[in-house]
Amino acid sequence: MENDEKILIENFSRQLKYRIINMAYEAGSASAHIGGALSISDIVSVLFCKKMNGLDSNNPLKKSRDRFILSKGHACLAYYSALFLKKFLSEDILSTFEKNNSVLLGHPVMNREKGIEFSTGSLGMGLSLGIGLSLSSSKNKINNNIYVILGDGECNEGSVWEAAMAAPNLNLKNLHVIIDKNNFQQTGTTQDIMNTSNLNKKWESFGWNVSEINGHDIDKILKYFNGIDYTNGPNLLIANTVKGKGISFMENNNDWHHSPLSKSQFETAIDELNINNNLKC
């Protein structure tokens, strides 16, 4: 059973990566943030394929749905791909990515009918929104979970720490933050640009329940989300990830932070993904 679950998620993740690469290629010279989308692909897959409840494209505004906030909005290719796999977005809409008048721009634009909870991309703002949602759940006595993905580079933003300080004080039990720790930001390594080492100690000292795992190990991600105390948040997961994960020439190569894909690069990437077309999730 557990193995089936894992296969399902792995398949979802492969499809997700396939869609990321496809959209990035179709964006052409407009270019796309690929590396940071791939680094969250496994975390996003576990959340959308397995953990998040109440996601229903036929009832997208369902009050009790779990919420997903992509604070590092530039990784939207992973978000859009997940929404496609959950049937919130059609293939036609996906093909409009970054095109004129599209609802799918290079950073998410709030569109709850399509599953996009908030407009993000101006970094450091998603966690505060998550706190607002978490407070709302508790006031409305809705038993759901709020998931927020931050980047490790994003943690340079002071507003992240304003929110990090507030959440434990507000006693938010259903708030779950995942830091995509891929060790890169736009122009270099996080260590070189602004060293955010000991993120775990920093967040712990702010009053969060902190865990750290390999952000590409589906078993470990599942185990984490299955094991956390959903009544005793806020919880923080530091997911150690690889920028560009899954495509050999992109892995840990920051040139793929935001870059157009050539035809041959696209073909190589697709080959590497070894896609199984029978999506089971």
Place this chain on the structure above:
Amino acid sequence: MLKFDERKIKLFSTIGQRATFGLVALDLVKILDNLIILTSDVSTSAGLDRFRKMYPENYYDVGIAEQNLIGVATGLASEGFKTVTTTFAPFQTTRCCEQIKVNLGYMQQKVILVGLASGISLGNLGFTHCCIEDFGILRSIPNITIISPADSLEVAKTFEAALYHNQSCYIRLTGTSNNPIIYKKDYKYEIGKSIQIKNGNDLTIFSNGSIINECLLACEELKKNNIDASLINMHTVKPIDETSIKNACIKSKMIVSVEEHNIYGGLGSAIAEVIAKKNFNKKLLTIGIDDYYEKGGNYDYLKEKYGLNSNKIVSKILSSFRNL
């Protein structure tokens, strides 16, 4: 709709615009149980101490962290709560401008921002605590209504109207306690619709906020100089009441704007934009803060320095009017 008798109007005036805001919140939360007020450690300054104690479920203090203040309020607003944030005007606007732009402007989530002690009333604390930039900065962000109430009663009426308004509002509170009464009796108030306070045929003064009282005094002084001035309370700076500006341009020889704000970007600029856009071809005198930070001092001192007391307003108008 809340009703206000003369006793209440006098009380509001005595306690000033800030404390009136906190007092009226006590009435509004009884009507709207989904009202949530969020502050950044300013409950006392906003007159919210009683509200905080009586309605802890409707009140959050997120500490001195204004970026988070706007984000949390937005999250709640997106789920249907009527959210109000408040802190001193500079921290309510420029400190968290990016959050206001993205959350209120771009995403159009409705939050009511209440900027305390805007303008120059806190001049003795220095310009960190004054705010002469808020109109200009917020006017350039789409989807936000901007209002500066003339007196404490108008604060109460604006607050209530904003809760039912269809977009985010910035309510700019000005003046001190013992806030001059402009409206002695309750009256009809509508966001976006200016109100004539005095009617005269020679020129029209547009103003808003507490400084409007200086304009009232100035009108009396102008009368002694045989100049009949209209005075219009342009409480809503955005969207601006274009009809009122048009009518003033038709009947007056000159338009004057008076504001406790930088002359760039505020009420005068908004009026100038309408006059230019509609080709009204009318002399406009913009009285306000002439784009510099004065040395600090109390409210009266700074009004004098910036030429915003009635005497200075009169002399500026006279010299401009006589040169027409």
